[in-house]
Amino acid sequence: MSETHEGARPGERVCVTGASGYIASHLVGELLRQGYRVRGTVRDPSDEGKTAHLRRLAREAEAEDRLELVAADLLEPGAFDDAVQGCPWVCHTASSVRLRAKDPQREIVDVAVEGTKAVLRSIAGAKQARRVVITSSIAAVIDEERTAGRTFTEDDWNESARVEVNPYPLSKTLAERAAWELVEALPPGERFELVTINPAFVLGPVLAEAHGRSSPTVVRDLLRGKFPMVPKLGFNCVDVRDVALAHVRALQRPAARGRFIVSGRLAPLPELAGMLRAAFPGAKVPRWAMPNPLMYVVALFDERLTWSFLRRNLGAKIHLDNRKSKEVLGLEYRPLDQTVRQTGQSFIDLGLAKA
Template sequence: MRAQTKIPPPSRQRPPFRTNGERGESYKKPPKRTPVSTSDLTFTNRIRDKHTPIMSTGAGKTVCVTGASGYIASWLVKLLLSRGYIVRASVRDPNDPRKTEHLRALDGASERLQLFKANLLEEGSFDSVVQGCDGVFHTASPFYHDVQDPQRVVLTSSIAAVAYNGKPRTPEVVLDETWFSNPDFCRETKLWYVVSKTLAEDAAWKLAKEKGMDMVTINPAMVIGPLLQPTLNTSAAAVLSIMKGRAKDNGIHALERFLSHQEMNINKMTSVYLEWNSVFDLASHI
């Protein structure tokens, strides 16, 4: 099992409490908040502070609201329609009247509301929804309260979360569970994929410790083996490029930046090594 990362979480500090006497003469009481009826809930009818700028019209602009059937999101759709925006609203089931009837009944919905089926748990389902939008209001988030907590978690991470910390990786160096990539080093060298993998695993370990979960991580490098999907993954594309004599035209070329920061020369293939893992070995953790 991987040891918990040493990266400290960002600290959040509360501002010091001040008494009424410490506020000074420049302090002004905030304006009272006036209740507004639902029938008057538009930007033009709101009682606004004189210093608050009026939003420009949204006529001709297209925005996306994810999770549009939700409480806050529904009001957001209503206000956007009232300002003239074309609204692309994503819901999990557009044919469920319980989720969409109230949206279809909004003023302007028949002309400027477009409903899309999308689910956060389905990768790529939002691609067509947000394409061409001027802005996105991301309110969707799965909220389940009746599920059983997992007893064990196996996280498929990456060697990217392990090996990139600026330390030399000579043949006698052994990478073990004490190794973690350094986000600061990776930011300096613009290894953004490595940063994302490192921070993701770090967050997982913190959550596992907080919740008392039994978690194990798998950190593969280049994965090879038979393909089940019809498309090439990164590792398979690299192997195919080597077989075709075009190592620098595809997968291996994409690794040049990684290797260069480990004191390797991509132009001298004899000095370059990559870690290879069998897909069968990785899948056998079940």
């Protein structure tokens, strides 16, 4: 790969794909606050429901003149050709987050892989990028069939995901592999540096109603008392603002290379529920843990859950090594109780939950 002797500096332009998404929105805000110019791609820049919060972030950072929103659809060939022009730095966060589909290969896996390849081809064609940071996932690292007594590092890959059972982890794994392969296949003089951020279960303030359909929805559901009891699931959690900062540091620091596990700490869902009860005593957060057999009944009515997922994850403790993110990117992870409290408050502020 080409050598970047200096990282991104304030005033330079960064292209952020899928800018209205949950992680991407916080990334846009962080970049603007640090003085960068941001070109964000969205499906429809005129859709206020998807872009108003981005313009608000720009106003709060006194950076309205440094935010540019342009149209680009991940599923349209060549859609990012113009967006990446003049951008020495790119953060590719655009992705489709679907857990189930009638045709998971076509609707989940192929969309992720081909979308990633299309964006990278546009970047390669522009011949201007010095470094590209891709938002991958811990799902591309964790092999759920090899968790016992293991601590996963950036050297690990998910080797067991299958389209019939867990298409989303498979899509993230194949999309990231495709990215590394595509960049390595470029002529040496045309290669750009590639870094991937592999975040764990992302929580933290939601900035728009649409973000309520992403990972923090578990907090909203607990506040609403959607479940009478708390599932015995454990999550490696990380604050969305730490994830956003990881992307920026990956652009800024010349030593940033390869993959980065971005994860705070492991927390059982009953512990998260306890944090919410302490912060919002008037909310309908359940107190009791749900017996494991009952979770299989719940899965019949919740598309986010599958029996195979429950068999692998109920009561499981998956350990991740986040030392590289601390040593190279200098991350200092936020306390989880603060993250959970502020996630809940953001849902309340948007009128999506009650205290």
